[in-house]
Amino acid sequence: MHIPIGKTAEEAIQQFRNNDNSLHIIHQEPLDGGIILFKQKSSQENNSNLQMEYARKIIFGWKWAWGGGYSIGESSQFTSAMDYMSIPELSHISTPFPMLFGHILDPAIQRVTVEFEGNEKRVLAEAKLVEVGPESIIWFVSLPSSATIPYEIKGFNDKGELVTHKQMDDPNGMGSMVLEER
Incomplete structure (x- = not known):
């Protein structure tokens, strides 16, 4: 497979x-000798979608390295509080993966963490939250290569109370999470 080289990460x-x-770019995050671009389709009603692409800086310009995305339609049975996707590590290319990312869809969620097993102990990783538009927040966290499944995604409110959580058993998983009943 031929992977083209661009003058910019976006061009590549x-x-x-x-x-x-x-898709239009909603956020750029420099990371590990490259850049992650978060992209989204506009004007899709009742739909949550997010694309994450990683491009690396090389001697001749920029080269696409890895990425993926999701589109989740809103169900009439429940209202999502947040959604997520996991991108696994690549064994032959230096990348900031595994990575989990998604949208925060309910303003009650003020903090997101991911817990996982790593080097024979339980590890907590804090997600970065980024406001990308009016009432639109994305979250993402890059995990060390020692991170192993299962991952546990947790969402907390402004009082530090756990309001949603999900255990992921698939390194390529995606889905939605709802607020827990109080």
């Missing part, structure tokens, strides 16, 4: 994704 990703202009 556009070329790799065959110039798909249906």
Whole structure:
């Protein structure tokens, strides 16, 4: 497979994704010799979608390295508080993966953590929350390569109370989480 090189990270990703202009960049995060671009389709009602792409800086420019995304339609049975996706580590390329990311859809969630087994002990990773528009917040956390499944995603309110959680047993998993009944 030929992976094109671009003058910018965005150009490299556009070329790799065959110039798909249906997604627009909502956040850029420099990370590990490269940059992560978070992208989203606009004007999709009752739908949560997020794309994450990682491009690395190389001697001749930028090159797409890894990425993925999700689209989750809103169910009439419940209202999602947050959604998530896991991108696994690549064994042959230096990347900031595994990584979990998603949208916070309920303003009650003020903090997100991910717990996992790593080097024979339980580890807690704090997610970064970024406001990307009016009432729109994304979250993401890069995990060490020693992190092993299961991952436990936890959402907390402004009082530090656990309001949602989900155990992930699939390193390629995605889904939605609802607020727990009080």
